[in-house]
Amino acid sequence: MATVPWDGAIPELLREHLGAAVLDTHLYVDQPFAVLTLAAMLPALELLHAEADFDYLVDITAVDYPKRECRFDLVYIVYSHSRNQRVRLKAQVPANQKPLSAVPIFLGANWLEREVFDMFGIEFAGHPNLTRILMPDEWSGFPLRKDYGIIQMDNTWVKNNLGIESGQ
Amino acid sequence: MTTSPDANELVLNMGPQHPSTHGVLRIVLKLDGERVKSTECIIGYLHRGVEKIAENRTYVQFAPYVDRMDYLAAVSNGLGYCLAVEKLMNSVAPPRAQAVRVILTELNRIASHLLWLGTHALDIGAITPLFYTLREREEVLKIFENYCGARLTTHAFRIGGLQYELYEGFEQQVNAFCDQFPAKVDEYEELLGGNRIWRERLRGVGVLDAATCKRYGVTGPMLRAAGVPWDLRKAQPYSGYEQYEFEVPTRSSGDTLDRYFVRLDEMRQSVRIVRQAVANIPTGPIMAKIAKVIKPPVGEAYVSIEAPKGELGYFIVSDGSTHPYRLRVRPPSFVNLQALDHMAKGALVADVVAIIGTIDIVLGEVDR
Amino acid sequence: MKQFLRRFLLLDLLEGLWVTFRHQDTRLITTEQYPSQRPAVSERYRGAPRLNNHPETNETLCISCNLCAVACPENLIVVGSVRNAETKRKDLVTFTYDLSRCMFCGLCEDACPVDALELTQDFEIASYTREGLIWDRQALEEGPRPTQYRQ
């Protein structure tokens, strides 16, 4: 299966306002996605929210590509109730750049961003309370990174808190 | 229990071992007298790293693990996962498999709502409904057991269709359930919905209006109780839901009582769907023609379904190998639980219990 | 007025009580008296594993193909075999199955090409030790021994 170009009101709107920051707009298995630069991500979310009635942030997540120069892909999925359409926005996260938090636009982004931080160590600038959410607060390491082994754990934490040598 | 520097503020720790938190949820309540000033949820006690496990299993091998997220709706989880992988492989399950999937998922919705109803009533102080709801749930679980050999973590579906043919007497058993169940729902109404204490206890508690729901990303019965008739089975039908006639029950005020009514109505609608589906299950194969070794082509897809608790989504990135490169679960309970703070602010401590119950969380899914 | 009377006479509460009262009928009892009465589990129930022998020759059906071990998500099956010089086939020597990690998903059973490995209807597999849950070939072939309760 190949990707097919995605045309319509949404990609036009994105291109009109963000110009060259929109790197790619395509459909894959009938699902539209747009690739943006990281700096354009929040403006794009704002734009979709305000102009195109995308009022529901479905999910925020990340994908780790350790061999790539910009290691992480940040993925936002937004949905519009009135259009009944779901759109995926993706951006690569350069090492020296922090994505902006989407909490001012979508309150629901709060925990989702915390989870991305918890699992991948991507920090969101302007987040009200960026702490670990699923892992213990003092845990070191980010479990969903590709270089984190499946049975790896923070042995110091385990020793200090559980009083055993190792969890294995 | 500690007092903070502000003499009027009392910090109360609720959970993780608290019977009405439905699992291991810990909530730190800041109180002013009996009123809640703010809440903070501390979650993760049940974190098993499902997404990490997925990266280390083949597509087929991962299927049983999804049952263990929302273990009260294992069949729905399985359906979402299978649909997502099928989407990536650009295949669809044959019509017979789709119909059976619909029947089992709708029965699972009933089972999940029944357990919710029983425990929610128990939290509020009504013990009797739990016995009755568990009795009806047992009937559903028996159907699951007869069909696939397990009651809770069913692993009922496989990628591409079904593993098991229907057993002898499936239709009769399902029809028998559908015949007697609506009367039981009326009975619950008589016990609870008609009861003055129940109504007064829940009315106006934990109000969440439509706009706030959307800002938090709340889905499922909670959104519908706020008056938004949004249901993925209608909005973006999957697995042949477009063939069945049913309504999306809504209410307007978005309080705990309305969510109770919405869920009861949903059970009635589910029975309607099951009846239609079981009346004409197509004949034919139950498994699509797919390769023995499942290797979706490089690409990514997000597929979501209407689970009993809300939108359950799977975002899968494939690198063309037998293992998912990345698998993300968008859990409804996790996102819905965020709205707890909004609902509990200004409420009484005793209402917090009702509010947790009404969100209908399963901690296995919140923490994954 | 009607509403008031209803409330005053506690009719709504009595209706609920009437529902509970209706359930006093002994024919409506659905509780199972486990363990004195054993539940009827379904035919397809996925319970304790068993390694089937051929009913006539009493030799194992397992051909040591290792497919079950490969299919298992938890990697808990270990098949030990030696190559038989005469028949050029593999003969099964050991077979361990770690029940403590099994999630009874049935993938191993589905993978087995000769129906040697089977998940049976027995569900009483509790053990006092972790080691007691690691079943060897003998335990698997004898199959589960359900506890008999006396009256």
Ligand code: SF4
């Ligand atoms: S039932 Fe599942 S977990 Fe248990 S041994 Fe078989 S494949 Fe492994």
Ligand code: SF4
């Ligand atoms: S799949 Fe069956 S035949 Fe092959 S090793 Fe396992 S039990 Fe033996």
